[in-house]
Amino acid sequence: xxxxxxxxxxxGPTFGGGGTSAGAAQAGIRRSSRLHTPLHYRIQRYGMExxxxxxxxxxxxxxxxxxxxxxxxxxxxxxxxFAGSIWPxxxxxxxxxxxxxxxxxxxxxxxxxxxxxxxxxxxxMFLTLAIGSLASFTVGRMRIxxxxxxxxxxxxxxxxxxxxxxxxxxxxxxxxxxSNHLSSVVLAxxxxxxxxxxFIFSQYGKSIPMELDESARIDGANPFQIYFRIYxxxxxxxxxxxxxxxxxxxxxxxxxxxxxxxxxxxxTVAVALAQFLNSDESPWNxxxxxxxxxxMPPIILYYGFRRYMAAGLTMGGVKG
Amino acid sequence: MSVTQQAVAIDGGFARSRPARHKWFGGIHGADYVWxxxxxxxxxxxxxxxxxxxxxxxLWLGSExxxxxxxxxxxxxxxxxxxxxxxxxxxxxxxMGLAFLLSGFFMRKRVWVKTLLVVFILPWATPALPAYMSIxxxxxxxxxxxNNILWLLFGWDGPVYLNSxxxxxxxxxxAYVWKNLxxxxxxxxxxxxxxxxxxxxxxxVDGATGIxxxxxxxxxxxxxxxxxxILLDTVFALGDFNATYFVSGGGPAMSTEVLATLGIRYAYTxxxxxxxxxxxxxxxxxxxxxxxxxxxxxxxxxxxL
Numbered sequence: 001x002x003x004x005x006x007x008x009x010x011x012g013p014t015f016g017g018g019g020t021s022a023g024a025a026q027a028g029i030r031r032s033s034r035l036h037t038p039l040h041y042r043i044q045r046y047g048m049e050x051x052x053x054x055x056x057x058x059x060x061x062x063x064x065x066x067x068x069x070x071x072x073x074x075x076x077x078x079x080x081x082f083a084g085s086i087w088p089x090x091x092x093x094x095x096x097x098x099x100x101x102x103x104x105x106x107x108x109x110x111x112x113x114x115x116x117x118x119x120x121x122x123x124x125m126f127l128t129l130a131i132g133s134l135a136s137f138t139v140g141r142m143r144i145x146x147x148x149x150x151x152x153x154x155x156x157x158x159x160x161x162x163x164x165x166x167x168x169x170x171x172x173x174x175x176x177x178x179s180n181h182l183s184s185v186v187l188a189x190x191x192x193x194x195x196x197x198x199f200i201f202s203q204y205g206k207s208i209p210m211e212l213d214e215s216a217r218i219d220g221a222n223p224f225q226i227y228f229r230i231y232x233x234x235x236x237x238x239x240x241x242x243x244x245x246x247x248x249x250x251x252x253x254x255x256x257x258x259x260x261x262x263x264x265x266x267x268t269v270a271v272a273l274a275q276f277l278n279s280d281e282s283p284w285n286x287x288x289x290x291x292x293x294x295x296m297p298p299i300i301l302y303y304g305f306r307r308y309m310a311a312g313l314t315m316g317g318v319k320g
Numbered sequence: 321m322s323v324t325q326q327a328v329a330i331d332g333g334f335a336r337s338r339p340a341r342h343k344w345f346g347g348i349h350g351a352d353y354v355w356x357x358x359x360x361x362x363x364x365x366x367x368x369x370x371x372x373x374x375x376x377x378x379l380w381l382g383s384e385x386x387x388x389x390x391x392x393x394x395x396x397x398x399x400x401x402x403x404x405x406x407x408x409x410x411x412x413x414x415x416m417g418l419a420f421l422l423s424g425f426f427m428r429k430r431v432w433v434k435t436l437l438v439v440f441i442l443p444w445a446t447p448a449l450p451a452y453m454s455i456x457x458x459x460x461x462x463x464x465x466x467n468n469i470l471w472l473l474f475g476w477d478g479p480v481y482l483n484s485x486x487x488x489x490x491x492x493x494x495a496y497v498w499k500n501l502x503x504x505x506x507x508x509x510x511x512x513x514x515x516x517x518x519x520x521x522x523x524x525v526d527g528a529t530g531i532x533x534x535x536x537x538x539x540x541x542x543x544x545x546x547x548x549x550i551l552l553d554t555v556f557a558l559g560d561f562n563a564t565y566f567v568s569g570g571g572p573a574m575s576t577e578v579l580a581t582l583g584i585r586y587a588y589t590x591x592x593x594x595x596x597x598x599x600x601x602x603x604x605x606x607x608x609x610x611x612x613x614x615x616x617x618x619x620x621x622x623x624x625l
Contacts, residue, residue: 161559
């Protein structure tokens with residue numbers, strides 16, 4: 001992300017900056033000529049800036065409030081949750097201890113379920129990358145006849161809401177004999193992640209010169225060698241972006257996990273977390289502590305790979 | 321399916337035609353056909369087994385006419401249709417409008433604006449499930465933080481938000497906007513950044529300021545991207561399950577259900593899977609044209625940016 005921003009930030013002149021967005025060199029000139037700036041312009045400028053800061057503050061509160069709420073409840077004692085304060089009166093890490101040591105009956109298999117989530121996430125990531133890159137290679141590079149049919153199939157899958165396919169998918173997984181099996185979720189989510197992979201890969205693949213393939217072929221490489229030794233290494237940034245995307249998609253998915261996995265053995269954390277809502281007397285502090293632990297990996301991954309993620313997202317949209 | 325929404329496909333597309341000379345040198349011969357076919361097989365299998373088959377199966381499940389009579393007699397269905405129209409109509413347009421304005425705001429080149437952007441991304445990086453659960457509790461009438469804040473700041477006794485149809489629906493829309501606003505802002509921000517500065521400079525030379533620069537440079541160049549985003553987000557919002565399911569839970573008394581959640585409710589709470597499928601299928605008259613337009617847009621439209 002910062003890569004993209006950095007580019008325009010360094011070259012960007014006076015657009016949208018409320019009149020104060022000139023570069024450093026110009027700032028000096030402006031400062032020396034400030035005395036000559038009419039007063040009402042200066043008032044207007046500072047007024048705009050104050051307004052912008054106020055707006056930014058509101059925006060920050062809006063963004064953070066539900067997340068702050070999550071932490072606050074997780075740090076409360078059980079009775080503290082119902083005390084009606086807006087910060088924890090006597091903050092305690094007790095809820096986190098309960099979750100980590102699996103000391104509550106909803107959480108009896110927490111680490112096992114955490115492992116399930118990881119297993120699903122990594123499998124979906126791997127399958128999406130493999131299937132997506134193979135398909136985009138054969139459509140984009142080898143240009144097979146009727147390749148457009150494959151692209152259209154992927155495009156259609158991409159724009160069909162997954163929740164609308166949930167009921168038939170559930171039945172079909174039973175027919176395949178995969179219900180309550182982690183592989184059912186892996187396959188379903190791979191199906192929904194691959195179209196995006198094909199899309200991004202075919203976009204990104206256009207930037208790799210065809211001449212590389214041609215010279216490799218003259219040197220006697222077969223298509224698989226070209227795919228494995230030329231295509232994949234050059235696609236690395238796109239692979240990282242799509243891999244992160246697939247991992248997050250699988251980790252964050254709820255509906256399919258909920259429908260396809262129902263035993264405590266096969267559940268992922270998302271399903272286990274939603275189980276708290278089944279009872280009226282749910283221990284909200286335990287639930288929020290679980291939620292925070294569950295939300296950590298994607299947040300870390302997202303902020304760690306922010307650069308690549310944004311690159312992947314904007315790959316489709318932005319040129320030049 | 322919240323993160324699917326991260327997937328964006330704005331301009332350019334799958335089947336953009338490449339000039340003939342870019343074909344593999346001499347075309348594909350003999351054994352290469354086998355390779356090419358083998359590479360395509362995994363995706364074809366996935367598509368047939370997990371997309372085409374479920375679609376056909378669903379069409380078959382929902383093919384009995386009396387299911388639709390049953391839906392017609394169910395007042396909850398009409399509530400859900402109305403809710404879906406409001407949810408999608410308000411949710412998408414409000415979000416995209418805000419995202420467009422915010423993308424302009426984030427063009428400001430200030431250090432604090434960049435820091436704010438990092439914070440602003442947080443809702444999107446948080447998984448939907450914990451976030452919506454937190455919002456559900458935040459809006460609790462008795463112990464929720466929002467009412468606590470209102471009480472402390474103004475001495476107001478806030479309402480029980482999730483006990484009313486309209487406020488519940490508004491809460492769902494608000495949660496959906498909260499979760500996805502950062503994503504679309506980033507997309508539109510990237511779109512704005514890709515507008516060549518020379519155009520603004522040329523406009524400035526011609527004497528254009530503020531609003532005219534917007535009307536004659538920003539707007540024409542962003543219109544296509546904005547339209548594709550709106551259409552894409554309409555499809556995503558139509559299929560959104562999590563916000564309604566976890567924020568209002570469809571309540572009170574199933575009055576805030578949307579099509580995506582009511583179908584699941586029919587299938588698994590009432591154990592009428594066929595009715596659930598039929599209910600989802602009533603969205604097809606809207607969904608099919610949308611999907612068709614989007615497929616054309618994503619395939620044909622090439623970076624006008």
